Amino acid sequence: MKKILLPFLVTTSLGLTACVDTDESVTPPNNPNTASSNFSEVYNSIDAELFHPPIKTLASDEFEGRLPTTIGEKKTLDYLTSEFKKAGFQPGNGDSFLQEVALMEITADPDMYLKIGDNQFAYKKDMVASSKREQAEVSVNNSELVFVGYGVNAPEYDWNDYEGLDVKGKTVVILVNDPGFENPDSGKFQGTTMTYYGRWSYKYEEASRQGATAALIVHETAPASYGWSVVANSWSGPQYGLVSKDGGASRVSMEGWLTLDAAKKVFTDAGLDFEEEKAKAMQGPYSKEMDINASITVKNKFKKSKSYNFIATLPGSELPNEHVIYTAHWDHLGKDESLDGDQIYNGAHDNATGTAAAIVMANAFGDLNSAPKRSVTFLIVTAEEQGLLGSKYYADNPVIPIEQTVANINMDAMNVLGKTKDVAVVGMGKSEMETYLEKAATRQGRHLTQEDRPEAGYYYRSDHFSFAKQGVPALYAKGGTEPFDEATAKYRKRMKVIVTGCYHQVCDQYRDNWDLSGIAQDTQMLFEVGYDVANAEEWPGWKEESEFQRK
Numbered sequence: 001m002k003k004i005l006l007p008f009l010v011t012t013s014l015g016l017t018a019c020v021d022t023d024e025s026v027t028p029p030n031n032p033n034t035a036s037s038n039f040s041e042v043y044n045s046i047d048a049e050l051f052h053p054p055i056k057t058l059a060s061d062e063f064e065g066r067l068p069t070t071i072g073e074k075k076t077l078d079y080l081t082s083e084f085k086k087a088g089f090q091p092g093n094g095d096s097f098l099q100e101v102a103l104m105e106i107t108a109d110p111d112m113y114l115k116i117g118d119n120q121f122a123y124k125k126d127m128v129a130s131s132k133r134e135q136a137e138v139s140v141n142n143s144e145l146v147f148v149g150y151g152v153n154a155p156e157y158d159w160n161d162y163e164g165l166d167v168k169g170k171t172v173v174i175l176v177n178d179p180g181f182e183n184p185d186s187g188k189f190q191g192t193t194m195t196y197y198g199r200w201s202y203k204y205e206e207a208s209r210q211g212a213t214a215a216l217i218v219h220e221t222a223p224a225s226y227g228w229s230v231v232a233n234s235w236s237g238p239q240y241g242l243v244s245k246d247g248g249a250s251r252v253s254m255e256g257w258l259t260l261d262a263a264k265k266v267f268t269d270a271g272l273d274f275e276e277e278k279a280k281a282m283q284g285p286y287s288k289e290m291d292i293n294a295s296i297t298v299k300n301k302f303k304k305s306k307s308y309n310f311i312a313t314l315p316g317s318e319l320p321n322e323h324v325i326y327t328a329h330w331d332h333l334g335k336d337e338s339l340d341g342d343q344i345y346n347g348a349h350d351n352a353t354g355t356a357a358a359i360v361m362a363n364a365f366g367d368l369n370s371a372p373k374r375s376v377t378f379l380i381v382t383a384e385e386q387g388l389l390g391s392k393y394y395a396d397n398p399v400i401p402i403e404q405t406v407a408n409i410n411m412d413a414m415n416v417l418g419k420t421k422d423v424a425v426v427g428m429g430k431s432e433m434e435t436y437l438e439k440a441a442t443r444q445g446r447h448l449t450q451e452d453r454p455e456a457g458y459y460y461r462s463d464h465f466s467f468a469k470q471g472v473p474a475l476y477a478k479g480g481t482e483p484f485d486e487a488t489a490k491y492r493k494r495m496k497v498i499v500t501g502c503y504h505q506v507c508d509q510y511r512d513n514w515d516l517s518g519i520a521q522d523t524q525m526l527f528e529v530g531y532d533v534a535n536a537e538e539w540p541g542w543k544e545e546s547e548f549q550r551k
Helices: 039-045 052-058 061-066 071-086 200-209 228-234 260-269 274-283 348-367 389-396 433-443 464-468 486-501 517-535
Strands: 098-108 113-116 119-122 127-130 137-147 171-175 214-218 238-242 254-258 288-314 319-329 374-381 405-410 422-425 447-450 474-479
Touching (some): 039 348, 039 517, 052 061, 052 071, 052 348, 071 288, 071 348, 098 127, 098 389, 119 260, 127 288, 171 200, 200 214, 214 288, 238 389, 254 260, 260 274, 260 288, 319 464, 319 517, 348 374, 348 517, 374 389, 374 517, 405 464, 405 517, 422 433, 433 447, 433 474, 464 474
Parallel strands (some): 137 171, 171 214, 319 405, 405 474, 422 447
Antiparallel strands (some): 098 238, 098 288, 113 288, 127 254, 288 374, 422 474
């Protein structure tokens, strides 16, 4: 496996090694002067029934889908403040539980179409488009299309789809994921495990660095890991970014997606066969001028707005300036008044579950008869659905200095499918946090496995990634795919269809019949991981082969 050294990552290791006990009994594993004598009691008190009330509250219609900057945000933050005060936590940002995040809200007029050659493609049906430029109207006029394969410039993989190209003034057409996904035996990249080069965010960033005028990603369900409806719902309506110093001038003018059918039509009209061109792009760095032009006008309404990260701390008993940070995101997609019937994206699974787990876990830490050696902080961030913006802002403007941040543990879209025998580690093999995780999983009679869809690149799709980019060992793990017993297997088979089909849909709603024992199981496990790290003699580090290292 080649080592990925992305340009934004630090690369000098501290060489720290985690030393943890692997005893399976539920007893405090650390220094008796800092360990809580009631750890076992608190651990076992984390029960499935504790999760129903907070999930039901956060996912209620009253919270209107928890879109940043709306009344739903205020209700969410008020609720979190109340719950964490009850748990005995202190404001994490001076005397405040909030960290202001300056957002740029941009709403594109849906009355748009994309003209390529003689064809017009309809918004949401065939394509979606937006612009990060702070301009009321952004136009792309007769911009020549260039197919740039996967749109990757990765020196460490000897791969540059832009080599020898001048794409200034042009629109680049890009495949989703990276070259290893559909050619896993080639030895390219990391096979079916997605690297950051496969993420849509990277592709727009690289197209911008190359000077392109516009960028279009071809959507395919398997390599994207989600259907077109997810793209259409997530990319329409208000879109948020962090306020930039240059007003978005460093970004391509237009960022968009094409459906596979639309893309095939474009390639055919350009005298090319999509599948043949894609096959060439999989073999090595590849580009092809398409001799066809694109035009689109995006009309924007934009305004600066303020949203907030929520941060609460339980001070450590010996080393209060060193922090273990748990993350979750409180936001979701809000509501869409153009829909008939239900208009609210309640976001029960994504991510009322993770936020509820943070509340339950905070109460567990508060119930310990002595605080851990290091401080335990919960950071519940805004605008994750808009591109990890809340966590990115925090990582760039940390309340707790990065050099005092020991580790990060993330909770997102937790397991509502019942207890499991395995624990799925997202981005398995990256850090010594997995040593702590294995100990906590073993206590429950569970074993660690790699996530079941490493090709989806989930390690780069949730808030822990913002910490990893800063060099902080970041763990993301949750219940796997092996049901605990036959009854759970039957329940899981029924419920999985609903949960999977409701990702970023209005049907992602709280259900009284959810079996939340899996969330309780994972919350116990992650509670122990954080407790152990907070009391350990040494800080955890990254694995040597990881692309992330601490300064």
